Amino acid sequence: MAKGKQSRAVSGGGAQVFDRTPPHSTEAERSVLGAMLLNPDAVAAAVEILGEDLDTFYVEAHRHVYEAVLELFRRNIPVDPTTLVEQLNRLEALDAAGGPAYIADLAGAVPTSANVEHYARIVLDAALLRRLIAACTQVVGEAYHAEGDVDTLLDNAEAQIFAIAERKQFNPIYKVSTLLEAGIHRIEAQIRSSTGITGVASGIPELDNLLSGFQPSDMVVLAARPSVGKTALALNIAAHVANHLNRGVLMFTIEMSKEQLVQRLLCMVGQVDSQRLRTGYLAGKEFTKIQKAADIL
Incomplete structure (x- = not known):
């Protein structure tokens, strides 16, 4: 990058406040x-x-x-x-x-x-x-x-x-020959797969049979009426991917606080009634299940 004392109006608007040459090569x-x-x-x-x-x-x-x-x-x-x-x-x-x-x-x-x-x-x-x-x-x-x-x-x-x-983000240009080579490799991997799952398994056999697992670049939408278990299903899949496949999972939600999200996960993995956890009426065995669930997560 060139440096010096020469002044020049900076491209893009704004007042010139520094008596220096803007960055360039x-x-x-x-x-x-x-x-x-x-x-x-x-x-x-x-x-x-x-x-x-x-x-x-x-x-x-x-x-x-x-x-x-x-x-x-x-x-x-x-x-x-x-x-x-x-x-x-x-x-x-x-x-x-x-x-x-x-x-x-x-x-x-x-x-x-x-x-x-x-x-x-x-x-x-x-x-x-x-x-x-x-x-x-x-x-x-x-x-x-x-x-x-x-x-x-x-x-x-x-x-x-x-x-x-x-502006730093852009999609690179690919030659068709490069894409074809990558496509052949994917097909070979699918042929070698013994499970038929070529993406990330959800842990739900019926869903995995339909999608062959979650594929890279796919956007999967869970759509249903309110209060029918969409968040619970998403958490179930997230827990399976994290615990059984040892893959990183990031979850955003605008409906639940982080405390509510963690409680749902603990109840789901520990197989404890969420209502009993919210009210605090937990038996000794149930609290032990919660502790074990925390260790797993």
């Missing part, structure tokens, strides 16, 4: 653009990470170059120095991008496109830092001049930070 920007000029596959990989926000690039010339690359990519035109110069001419941005000589220089910035994703992440990280600085600067200004509800100010600050954090 000129070399990483040159490298990612150069890699895209070397290999068509590198364009898709880089765009997947960088997105379509031109301000992701710090250097103005690089923004113009990336804008032209995006336009070629959308039109399914191969990106190379010739097509890029032509597109920049169409956008009337060739001079702003440094001219044909600079485009040729970018094409030789890296010997290979193999590290394009690494370069793209460096560029994105620097852009996110600039946006974070801008957001925090704005929050500081609003805090000094706050006239409304503090909770609203906190909510706005939180929303801005979360929006920046979400």
Whole structure:
């Protein structure tokens, strides 16, 4: 990341309060653009990470170059120095991008496109830092001049930070050949399975026969009328997965407190009437069952 004393307005809004150059890496920007000029596959990989926000690039010339690359990519035109110069001419941005000589220089910035994703992440990280600085600067200004509800100010600050954090998340691009290979491996595993359960078993044979266990990326919804045992069923499955399969389980609920949730688990595993536990009318043997259930859990 470049450092120095030069001032520059931070991309993304907010007042300039620090007499410092915002975070950026000129070399990483040159490298990612150069890699895209070397290999068509590198364009898709880089765009997947960088997105379509031109301000992701710090250097103005690089923004113009990336804008032209995006336009070629959308039109399914191969990106190379010739097509890029032509597109920049169409956008009337060739001079702003440094001219044909600079485009040729970018094409030789890296010997290979193999590290394009690494370069793209460096560029994105620097852009996110600039946006974070801008957001925090704005929050500081609003805090000094706050006239409304503090909770609203906190909510706005939180929303801005979360929006920046979400930009780090992206779904990678996969080649069909890679997916086919993984698919064959899954089919082989299913053939070798002696139980027919290829996912995480629920402990309920009828359900496992239908689903072959809970599969990765599946969202399973338990739907029923109120007070018919949805939470009890979910707890039963969670306890089975944790205790019998030794798998981690995380449970969220907006209906029950953590104390109520634990009591239900203790009663279920210890096979003790929950009403007797709530009222405290437990026999000695029942309390022993509760203690044993706690040890199991």
